[in-house]
């Protein structure tokens with residue numbers, strides 16, 4: 001079985017599924033995707049993701065406020081720790097830094113990131129990290145705040161090998177998305193080739209970043225199969241090996257799945 005380690009089930013347009021989330025989840029199951037982590041992007045939507053997770057045994061969720069989220073309630077450490085007690089919450093995030101989408105004085109973004117790392121340490125849950133055009137500060141803050149104590153995942157990884165290496169030294173796994181299937185992503189495929197078996201995860205980030213051959217369409221957890229097939233090809237491993245090791249890694253990081 002495969003596990004989609006990062007998707008946003010509450011944000012997928014269900015029109016092709018007759019408006020039914022269960023049909024989307026059925027399509028995932030038909031493609032061998034046995035579990036999904038539905039990632040929270042702001043506190044205003046936490047109840048939505050928590051309800052989806054509570055209603056489906058094969059869905060877990062996280063709690064956090066995305067670095068790109070503006071005009072949303074700023075979380076405190078206490079609030080994140082409190083929400084993380086929800087039985088379906090297995091991680092804190094997504095959090096991190098994004099200097100691509102937003103510019104100007106982003107001290108608030110770094111503060112928000114620190115808050116999440118502190119909450120993760122206090123609740124003893126791993127972190128889901130989003131980083132874009134900010135690799136140095138991301139690694140620096142993870143170090144300064146002692147994130148190695150809980151570890152986590154660098155989601156939708158699209159950085160260089162040096163960043164991957166530093167993240168792995170801090171106990172962070174490297175999760176590959178549909179980007180690894182894109183024609184112009186040869187440099188990323190070289191990174192994917194080098195990541196040790198014990199640090200590899202797969203994800204869709206659905207509804208975003210549909211892999212080849214579905215580029216331009218709405219992404220869905222079922223498509224994590226295409227990401228895994230590309231990794232198998234690039235790494236010279238059988239698809240069954242990719243399935244087994246990414247599922248084992250997921251469980252080691254986020255806990256058992258049903």
Ligand SMILES: [Zn+2]
Nearest residue numbers: 094130155156
């Ligand atoms: Zn992200």
Ligand SMILES: [Zn+2]
Nearest residue numbers: 006039094205
């Ligand atoms: Zn995401």
